[in-house]
Amino acid sequence: MNVNLDDPINQLTFLGAIVIAVLSFGVSAKYINQMKTDKAEGELAKENWDGIGEYKNELPPGWAYSFLATMIWGIWYFLVGYPLNAFSQVGQYNEEVKAYNEKFQEHHKNPNKEMGESIFLVQCAPCHGETGDGLSGKAQDFTSRFTKEQVLHVIKNGQNQLKYPMGAMPAGMAAGADAEAIATYVANGMKGEAPASFVACASCHGADGKGMNGMSPNLAEYDETVVVNTLKNGKKGNIGTMPSFNTMLTDVQMKSLSAYISTLKQ
Template sequence: MKSMVVKALVLAGVLIVGTFVVIKQMHIDLSDPVNMITFLGAVAIAVLTFGVAAKYMQQMKTDTVTGELAEENWDGIGEYKNELPPGWAYSFLGVMVWAVWYFLWGYPLNAYSQIGEYNKEVKAYNAKFEQIHKNASPEVLKEMGESIFLVQCAPCHGETGDGLSGKAQDFTKRFSKEQVLAVIKNGQHQLMYPMGPMPAGMAQGKDAEAVAEWIANGMQGKAPAAWGTCAGCHGQDGKGNGGTAPDLAGYDLTLVQHVLKHGKTGIIGHMPAFPGRFTPVQEKALAAYIATLKQ
């Protein structure tokens, strides 16, 4: 072995030993897979860097250029048609094999993950949060719901829940007549209620107009005759028969949960789904706050 290569490998060894001493002084646990992989990577880099650099520096001193020149040249500078050096080819193949191992077994899928640790901590915190607030008072729920609404919902629905002039659902007015008519005409099954899909065309003409206007006006006074068909699923009071169909009288918890889970598309646009974004207590708090906006 050439003297320059030997010197380079000795230098790499000194660097590796120095790195190991620093690791011990910093009390880094090499039994941890991530720390061990990092250390071995540093060793490999040191050996390859100094070894390869020394090898080719030695070759530049002793080797002579031979081979067939390519026809092309640039300002008189030609290029030889030499084969790819075996060392480069084997190094490339080795890197590919290492990359597959690293991805499948070494780190991302089989060891420590910052994202995994974060998700684990969030899950533990959410469980603690649920335990602390499982019996929260209406006042606490309302305050909590307001905080959630202002951060998560207000950018689309407005700070007061007014829907920003028709850009999103107006929580202060419940449904508009046009929205109710659209559902009567087209049907509805986006929210996946146990009662099943609402077929299109459950009321026609003046009957549909009367039902839509009555619902939009807060279901005050005597219900129109056509309401009897709707009441079969929504109940005579319009509250959804215990959560089996949408509540048409107010923004109850079940409706809020279904919209958050499945999203909703209507005549004013599309609200994306947010499954898993909130804990059950947060959903309850959000529903409690939205119910106050109607008042």
């Protein structure tokens, strides 16, 4: 353990310990020598025990000074050195956490995929897999945006969990062959010519399916808005339920995750 000798409190503590040690040694030496040379004298007290009595000697000055010095030091210690009302373990913990958070925010104030990867491996990989492939359908596959089954599920049931400005997507906007055509087109990465029925989707998601600058979900890729909204709100889909991470991750960490997830696309 390292002791900070530049701290005045520690300096006074060491000085006090040295003074006490010197006084103790001096007083002990004096009385050891006195026991060797002195003869019994003085007034005996009335009390005795089986003929064994004691003299009415006054308290040795060294003891008296030591007691007085100890009392003064105790008063100083509790009122000036380490006031009882100026320290709490909880307060010290909160100050240390605040200082660490400030250090963390300064060091990680800009999101990047390296930070996102480390967060992903701890928070996301247990469900989505280390490579983000969804562990064979047990969770969302980040190497592709949608499966056909997922698109059909949303078309049939609607969606209002991610709090986009455009609002809720109503259920049943397409059915039958139209729904199949939309699902196939979106699941294939929106490549080639869009089916005629996709016009119902384009009115909110845009002709390119990229969400019209964050007004609605991006159907083409995992952009920052999709990832952050999902992390903040959680989501229940045809695979299962993903909890909200709003209280577990900061905005910077969420954006970092988005930067990393965008690199997983095949």
